[in-house]
Amino acid sequence: MNLINFQLIMLKKGDHVLILAGKDKNKKGKIVKVLPIKDKIIVDKLNTVKKHIKPKKQGEKGTRLEISMPFPASRAMIVCPNCSKPTRQSVKFIDNKKVRICKKCQAEI
Ligand SMILES: [Zn+2]
Known part of the structure; x- marks a missing residue:
């Protein structure tokens, strides 16, 4: 099995991850979305781009939005909620349930 895909399957929305590479290296964040087909994840407030929204009417102010962009799941490592360390995961089957x-x-993650 492909290692990157394997790690991705292991990541879920709501997981805390440590970023291993890129401009947000060594930052931690919470996964807000997993894009399994693209092998990508979106992490809250990380890998952001600033978008300037132009005012619709004259006299209105434009707004600046910070949008989190997807990035490869292989750049993130899960942070264990029990020991608070970035870790690799293994899978066990308990009562036919993947844990x-x-x-x-x-500890169970
Ligand atoms: Zn742990």
Whole structure:
């Protein structure tokens, strides 16, 4: 199995991740969206671009929005909610249910 895809399947919306590469390297954030087909994730307030929205009417002020852009899931590593360390995950099947396990502290993620 492809390693990148494998890590992506392991990531879920709401997970906290550490960014390993790119302009937001070493920052932590929460996943707000997973795009499985593109192998990408969107992390809250990271990898943002500033967009300037022009005013619709004369006299109105334009607004500036910061939008989080998707980036490759391979650039992120999950942060274990139990030991608060960036970790790799392993998978166990308990009662036919897939459970993610932190490789550092063995807790369920
Ligand atoms: Zn852990």
